[in-house]
Structure formats: C-alpha cells, structure tokens
Amino acid sequence: MALTQSTMLTLGTTAPDFQLPDVVSGQTISLKNFEDKQALLIMFICQHCPFVKHIKQELANLGQDYVPKGLGIIAISANDVANYPSDSPENLKAMAQELEFNFPFCYDETQETAKTYTAACTPDFFLFDSDRKLVYRGQLDDSRPSNNLPVTGKDLRAAIENILAGKPVNSDQKPSIGCNIKWKPGHEPSY
Numbered sequence: 001m002a003l004t005q006s007t008m009l010t011l012g013t014t015a016p017d018f019q020l021p022d023v024v025s026g027q028t029i030s031l032k033n034f035e036d037k038q039a040l041l042i043m044f045i046c047q048h049c050p051f052v053k054h055i056k057q058e059l060a061n062l063g064q065d066y067v068p069k070g071l072g073i074i075a076i077s078a079n080d081v082a083n084y085p086s087d088s089p090e091n092l093k094a095m096a097q098e099l100e101f102n103f104p105f106c107y108d109e110t111q112e113t114a115k116t117y118t119a120a121c122t123p124d125f126f127l128f129d130s131d132r133k134l135v136y137r138g139q140l141d142d143s144r145p146s147n148n149l150p151v152t153g154k155d156l157r158a159a160i161e162n163i164l165a166g167k168p169v170n171s172d173q174k175p176s177i178g179c180n181i182k183w184k185p186g187h188e189p190s191y
Helices: 050-069 089-098 112-116 154-164
Strands: 003-005 039-044 071-077 105-107 124-128 134-138 177-180
Touching: 039 050, 039 154, 050 071, 050 154, 050 177, 089 105, 124 154, 134 154
Parallel strands: 039 071, 071 105
Antiparallel strands: 003 177, 039 124, 124 134
C-alpha cells in the first residue's frame, strides 16, 4: 500500500468534462448530468483501499444528506483492474449497492479523467461551485484507519454547507491522504 496525498489542484480551476460509464445503471455520465445542481462533489475512490473502507459509510451518508439539498455527487474509480481485480466494475457496483449510493459510481478505465483532475489518492475529493470552479480539494476529516478518531466528514461537510449556503469556503485546506491510485504500468502521471 503506497501512501500518498492529494495534489491540491489550484482553487478556482474549472471542472474538466468527462464521459464515464456508471457501473450501476450503465449510463454514460458527464458534467452535463449535473447542470441543475448548485454544486458538484467529485470523489475518486475505489473498493479495496483501507482508507476508503474506513470512510465508506460516511460517503453514503454524504449522498443521503446532500443530494436532496442540490449537491451533485459522483464517485469515480480509476484503478488498474488487471492488477487490482477487487476494483473491477462488478465489485464497484456491489459496493455501490451495498452502501445504497444515491449517486453515480463510474469506472475510469483509461485513467484519463483521474489525470485531468490530478487525482492522486483514494479517497481524493474535489468540490466545485455552481460555475464549476474548484472551491475545495482536501480531506474528508482527520480520521484515518489507524488513529482511532471518529469519521465525521467535518472538513468536507463544512465546505459543502458553505457552498450550498452561498458562503465562501475556507481556503485553508488539508490534503486528503490515502492509497495511491493504481496506475496502469507505463501510464503513471508526472505529478
């Protein structure tokens, strides 16, 4: 398990578009699917990472709490399934169904979407405002699998609450920490 942290993409960056299949519905998902949403949360996660397993119920809770309030959410897995078969679309679908995700969970087979977002770890969170400008990229909270702190989602939730209330998001943000994205051999990004 190679530990890494998010790249902290520059705040104000415009959300790059993508076309990815939802592992549950089979539909192709893009930014257009979220046009009517007040804000958009993009989460790079996977099925096997202990950091994601540690917070998986909170990921589902975020959907239950904020999708009805106008937040668009999409989860994306970009891991190489040849070397990490537990992150296959079938296993991602099982995870989404088990946790009752109320948002799309997409598979980035080419890993190009992960690269355009400079996603580096699982989990990696990117929150965009109504203009799809980046307002938050950082950790869910201070909890880690080994530190015995409760999973609260407080850092990400504070950013979501502010953006949905039309308030500025604090730019003092801590990077997310987790397993590195499992890049296909020879496809590793330069960042």
